[in-house]
Amino acid sequence: MRTCSVVLSALFVAGCASVLHADDQLQPLHGSCNIAPSTEGDRVQFKLERDSCEGGKHGCNMNDSDMPLSNFTGFTLADLKNDGTHVDAVIASEAGKLTCSGTVHDLTLNGDFTFVPDPAFVARMAKMGFTGYDSEKLEAYTLFHIETSWIQALQSAGVTGITTDNIIALRIFKVDPAYVKSMSDLGFPNLPAEKLIAFRIHGVNPEEVKQYRAMGYQPNADELIQMRIFKVTPEFIQHMQARGLNNLTIAKLVQIRIFKLAE
Incomplete structure (x- = not known):
């Protein structure tokens, strides 16, 4: 369920993006935020709600996800035990910097967030052939720690069809260079990004492919x-x-x- 929640949030963020000139679109974003303990000790429940989006709709963009504690600086789980403490929890990546500033009450940090996009990242991505960025999409990139070095590694591994939008899904479903190489070694080189995403969504794995082949089957990607x-x-x-x-x-x-003929 965690993956589904994260996926829906990220795809919604990406879907809000509109193609504008960089000078017009890369504006700071603001809204409310809260951070609470998760059932897993190395993670936290992290919620964001934008003040307004296109058309002035309040709360039209939300992120509600279970996030690794290691994504943050300036914040620890111990802070949530100190009622009244002011905390600045920061998520910084190449795409920008998100700061959730607030006060702890009842084991939850409640406050306001500011996201500041990084135009230098957009310029680097443009040189790699990726355009169409606005602040909302860069915020999603920051939440998922999407870096140019990771994208370059995927390209070097032979992944084709990478776009500004499906980069987020590649990250969510953990299409990393190691996985790409493992499938390439099995005779599936230069797979398009969408196919690799489908592989990960449905659980295609190298071990099972080897078992199929040992049984005499040679399945193609589809x-x-x-x-x-x-x-x-x-x-x-x-x-x-x-x-x-x-x-x-x-x-x-x-x-x-x-047709359930084996039953």
């Missing part, structure tokens, strides 16, 4: 996604083989799952 969606796992294939069905194609295995 078939791997289908097999994960319809739970055509190595265990399911073995179950079918134990029933004497040894020569089923991937398409037949998927159909069996869709």
Whole structure:
């Protein structure tokens, strides 16, 4: 559920972006914020609500996510135990700096935030071929710690089709250079970003691909996604083989799952 919440928040932030001239769009953002303990000791519940968005709609942009404590400077969990303490919790990245300033009450930091975008980051991204940034999108980049070095590493690993918008999804679903290389080593080089995102969403992993191949199957990228969606796992294939069905194609295995013929 945490991933779904983060994904919806990030995609909404990205969707609010409009293509304007950099001088017009890179303005500081303001709103309310609060930070509270999470059920996991190394994370916190972090909420942001913008003062206003396009059209003046109050609260039209919100972020509510479970975030690693290590993302912040100037703030520790111990601060939440000191009622009345003023805290400046800062998230700084290449894309900008977000500061949540407030007072602790009942184990929660409540206050106001300011996000200051970094035009130098936009200039560096433009040189790499990525444009169309505004403050909202840069705020999302900051929350997910998207850095130019990470994007360059993905490009060097052979990822194609990276865009200003799908960079956020690549980060959310942990499409990192190591994962890209592991799939490339298995015969899936130069996959487009959207395909890799789909791989991660549906749980395509190198270990399972190796198991499929050991069983005589050579699924392509789309078939791997289908097999994960319809739970055509190595265990399911073995179950079918134990029933004497040894020569089923991937398409037949998927159909069996869709129409529940194995039940």
